[in-house]
Amino acid sequence: xxxxTVYQTTIEHLQILDEDAKLDTxxxxxxxxxxxxxxxxxxxxxxxxxDEVGFKLQRSGRMGTYPQNKGQEAAALGSGYAAKKGTxxxxxxxxxxxxxxxxxxxxxxxxxxxxxxxxxxxxxxxVHMTPLSIPIGTQMLHAAGIAWAFKIRQEPRxxxxxxxxxxxxxxxxxxxMNFAGTLQAPCVFFCQNNQWAISVPRESQTASxxxxxxxxxxxxxxxxxxxxxxxxxFKATREALDRARAGGGPSFIEAVTYRLADHTxxxxxxxxxxxxELEAWQAKDPIIRHRKYxxxxxxxxxxxxxxxxxxxxxxxxxxxxxxxxxxxxxxxDIFDYTFAEIPESISRQRDTGRTSSLGQNPDxxxxxxxxxxx
Amino acid sequence: MxxxxxVQAINLALAQEMEADERxxxxxxxxxxxxxxxxxxEGLQEKxxxxxxxxxxxxxxxxxxSAIGLAMAGMRPVPEIQFEGFMGPAYDQLVNHAARYRTRTxxxxxxxxxxxxxxxxxxxxxxLHSDSPEAIYAHHPGLKVVMPSTPHDAKGLLISAIxxxxxxxxxxxxxxxxxxxxEVPEEEYTIPIGEAKVISEGDDITVVTWGAPVFQCLDAMxxxxxxLSVELIDLRTIFPIxxxxxxxxxxxxGRCVIVHEAPRTCGMGAELSALIQERCFxxxxxxxxxxxxxxxxxxxxxxxxxxxxxxxxxxxxxxECTSY
Ligand SMILES: Cc1ncc(C[n+]2csc(CCOP(=O)(O)OP(=O)(O)O)c2C)c(N)n1
Ligand SMILES: [Mg+2]
Numbered sequence: 001x002x003x004x005t006v007y008q009t010t011i012e013h014l015q016i017l018d019e020d021a022k023l024d025t026x027x028x029x030x031x032x033x034x035x036x037x038x039x040x041x042x043x044x045x046x047x048x049x050x051d052e053v054g055f056k057l058q059r060s061g062r063m064g065t066y067p068q069n070k071g072q073e074a075a076a077l078g079s080g081y082a083a084k085k086g087t088x089x090x091x092x093x094x095x096x097x098x099x100x101x102x103x104x105x106x107x108x109x110x111x112x113x114x115x116x117x118x119x120x121x122x123x124x125x126x127v128h129m130t131p132l133s134i135p136i137g138t139q140m141l142h143a144a145g146i147a148w149a150f151k152i153r154q155e156p157r158x159x160x161x162x163x164x165x166x167x168x169x170x171x172x173x174x175x176x177m178n179f180a181g182t183l184q185a186p187c188v189f190f191c192q193n194n195q196w197a198i199s200v201p202r203e204s205q206t207a208s209x210x211x212x213x214x215x216x217x218x219x220x221x222x223x224x225x226x227x228x229x230x231x232x233x234f235k236a237t238r239e240a241l242d243r244a245r246a247g248g249g250p251s252f253i254e255a256v257t258y259r260l261a262d263h264t265x266x267x268x269x270x271x272x273x274x275x276x277e278l279e280a281w282q283a284k285d286p287i288i289r290h291r292k293y294x295x296x297x298x299x300x301x302x303x304x305x306x307x308x309x310x311x312x313x314x315x316x317x318x319x320x321x322x323x324x325x326x327x328x329x330x331x332x333d334i335f336d337y338t339f340a341e342i343p344e345s346i347s348r349q350r351d352t353g354r355t356s357s358l359g360q361n362p363d364x365x366x367x368x369x370x371x372x373x374x
Numbered sequence: 375m376x377x378x379x380x381v382q383a384i385n386l387a388l389a390q391e392m393e394a395d396e397r398x399x400x401x402x403x404x405x406x407x408x409x410x411x412x413x414x415x416e417g418l419q420e421k422x423x424x425x426x427x428x429x430x431x432x433x434x435x436x437x438x439x440s441a442i443g444l445a446m447a448g449m450r451p452v453p454e455i456q457f458e459g460f461m462g463p464a465y466d467q468l469v470n471h472a473a474r475y476r477t478r479t480x481x482x483x484x485x486x487x488x489x490x491x492x493x494x495x496x497x498x499x500x501x502l503h504s505d506s507p508e509a510i511y512a513h514h515p516g517l518k519v520v521m522p523s524t525p526h527d528a529k530g531l532l533i534s535a536i537x538x539x540x541x542x543x544x545x546x547x548x549x550x551x552x553x554x555x556x557e558v559p560e561e562e563y564t565i566p567i568g569e570a571k572v573i574s575e576g577d578d579i580t581v582v583t584w585g586a587p588v589f590q591c592l593d594a595m596x597x598x599x600x601x602l603s604v605e606l607i608d609l610r611t612i613f614p615i616x617x618x619x620x621x622x623x624x625x626x627x628g629r630c631v632i633v634h635e636a637p638r639t640c641g642m643g644a645e646l647s648a649l650i651q652e653r654c655f656x657x658x659x660x661x662x663x664x665x666x667x668x669x670x671x672x673x674x675x676x677x678x679x680x681x682x683x684x685x686x687x688x689x690x691x692x693x694e695c696t697s698y
Contacts, residue, residue: 064498064675116498116675134501135460136432169431171463197432199408205431272407331680334673345639349668353680357631357665357691 011212013224013256016231019284021292023231031235032081038299040081040230041290042308044073047098048287049312050107051261053320054114058265062324066114071228071260073098074286075192076162078233079255082241083160089150090129091143091161093136095192095259099162100129107316111323118337119329137163137170140189144176147185147250158186158244160237166197168211174218177252181218186244188237189215189252192227194259195281199272215252227255228286260285377555383525384414384490384546387532388452390562392422395450398536401428402437402454402490411456412492412551438464438489442472445485450536458493458545459502472541473516488535493521493545494586494635495682498675505672506585506636509645511543512613518567519612521545523588525558527610530565538567545612549586570616572623576603579696580623581688582646583633584609591633593685598692612642620646621653628659629698631691633683638666660698665691 016027032040051070057063069076072095080099083090090103097110104127112120113132121131133139143161150157167173168191180187193211195202208214215222221243225232233255240251258281262269269278294300335342335350342350352358378386392398400415400422406429409416419427430437434455441451455461461468472485495504512519518540522528528546535542573588574595581604583591588608595604605623609616624630630650632643647662665683673681683691 065500113674114500116500116678118674134503135462166432169433169436171433171435197403198411199404199406200429200432204429266411271409329673329677331677334668334670334677334681338670346669349638349670353668357687357689357694358663 009216011210011222011224013226014232014236015226015229016235017229017289017293019289021289021296023293027235028231031231031238034294034297034299036081037230037290038294040077041294041300043098043102044077044287044290045305045308046312046315047073047101049309050097050316050319053316054111055261055265057111057320058114063111063115065264065266067094067264068261069095069097071281071285072096072192072194072257074230074290075190075227075233075255075257077102078230079160079190079237079253082234082237083158084241086126086128087157088128088241089143089146089157089159091139091146091159092129092132093139093163093167094132094134095164095194096162103127103129105129106322107319108322111319112326115323117326117329118333119326137167137173139163140167140176141172141179143187143189144179144183144185147180147187147244148183151183151185156245158188158241160188160190160241162190162192164197165191165193165195165202165211166200166205167191168214169205177215177218177220177250180250181220184247184249186247187250188240188244189250190237191252191254192257193254194257196259196263196269196273198263198267199269201273210254212252212254220250220252222252222254224254224256227257228284228289230286230290258284375557375559378525378558379552379555380522380525380528380546381412381414381551383529383558384532385416385418386558387529387536388415388418389421391533391536392418392426394562395536396426397448397450398452399426399428399444399449400452400454401430401441401444403430403432403456405429405454410454412548414490414546415454434460434462434464435467438467438472441487441489442467442475442485445487446475446483450486450488452488452490452536454490456492457503458491458505458507461491461507468511468517468541468543469514473514476540477516484539485541486539487541488532488538489541489543491543491545492548492551494547494549495672495678496549496586498678499548501674504675504678506634506667508545508612509636509640509642512642512645513640516541518542518614519545520567520610521547521585521612522610523547523550523585523608525556527565527571527608529558530563531567531610533562534564534567537564542567545585547585550589553589565610568611568614568616570619571608571610572619573606573608574604576605576627578603578627579629579631579692580605580607580620580627581631581633581692582607582609582620584612585635587633587635587683587688590683590685591688594688594692597685597689602692602696604692609642615646615649617649617653620650624650624654625657628657629695631663631665631688631695633665633688633691635667635682637669638664639669641666660695663691663695
């Protein structure tokens, strides 16, 4: 046989709750119970409100640039819920706030981050995640490293790392996948394919038919899921995590979703994307779909919606208060966290940075003394 | 002549160079239909097509490396890196290839490329959108580095950079992008790379700066005692350094303050003050002073004005130096 096929595969797309909120009960078996869906949906409503408040805070000058998560909540919640809180480790980008909140990140931390305050990145003890990551495509390598450590220490823990479709073009992405693959690290690569990387559509980002198939080159199981369907997201993520925990190495999940907002508050998507496309995806909003499902099960109604929205308002009000109520960080904070032990040159800048122009003690270079002599 | 801001002046220079020379191509993230996140390349794709104004995949090493290839093949690429904080992935290609090709091929292969990079702080941007890494690139042999602070200089320097036979890193101070307009000639003109500009003449002290702090220095000068006359120099080109203009000034004034946003240690202020003491030792009446960012990570924006050399700190620096 001079010529033979050496590799062949297919990529599956999983949808369990369709756009019309019809559930495939066979596939839904052993995924989420209706009560779990209801609880997660409540969170979805609250986090959607948080996101809208984030937008408004920026517009009213109370916060800097903010990237809305709107439309991607099912992907974040379904995957975050599949991971073990307090055990597994999250390595996020910046568009999966809901997963971070599920795993215990105080909501005001996210606001603080976008308010230009590093204290937003101070992850509390016992909350297992890295802070938001700004350089696109870089954090997945950290995930591979953290998972490697879990493997070395034989801890039954996994890592899940989040990134966008655009991030899969960066070299670091491919290095992360290759490391995790060769190390068989317990790591789940969760791509939120929201169809856009700022103004660049998915089709221009890569000539690959799917994002999911990129993982084939790194020897890991890979699948595509409807990212606006919590059942599908949960099922795929749970399977990937179970496999990783059992020593089966890394997996890849492409969640097909959509960025319903501008890229960030600094962006105007009307410049580059059609309203028809946006409107088509607005109809697939996970809020609409999951509410419809719960209503069909008699677990949700207008009253419950109103009550949840009122609760969301209260919760987010408190979160904003916590973020805005905090004093401006100290000048000294610029210096105090540079090293475990601050070198003298830096502590001198710290101590004199406000009284002299130099960030240096004038006494030490004789300036003060000289100037007094004049 | 029209009144243009920095963004518009750069846009005009790009359009005119693309018009004049079909080898000139623009590439980068969101530079096409979106016109760049700062709108610097607005309208260019419409005018010159998607081949010459290309939205690339999200990959800075890809942008820089393929621009090098374009240059080798006879094009004049103008890659954009969206923010200075994202030069990281492009660094290998820029310093290990672009900067070295002429030398290592003994002139057989050259890289005429202009890397446009928004730079600097003061605009309340998120993390990694506010740094000032100009000294890093000036330190790499084989790269020219410029940073215009005015629309007029921006146009002339960009045209020079694009026509330059070697790689030029062209830093654009974000804080100045839309801060003011000035008359910019419609016709093409060049401002030579390697020439500083005396913004205002004075006898008592020389202040050297570049980029956005030019305006902080002007502000500081407004609040100095009337009888103190300051000579303000905008370096404009970070490398090669126009030490002649600076030395001429310091020989006259005997005192010098250097102002930059970048951290102090190994910042351009260190190199400049070494050059000044080499050239002007016997004329100096005070140690050369540096008013700079601190040797710390650029803080998030709540503290950025505490970090940056704002006008009160510059004013203090000038007074400390003159009272020495
Ligand atoms: C290394 C790097 N290059 C460029 C940027 C600027 N930038 C911020 S977000 C973004 C697009 C990201 O797209 P994607 O990965 O699809 O994530 P999304 O924003 O759609 O969630 C770009 C280009 C950056 N932050 N980091
Ligand atoms: Mg995206």
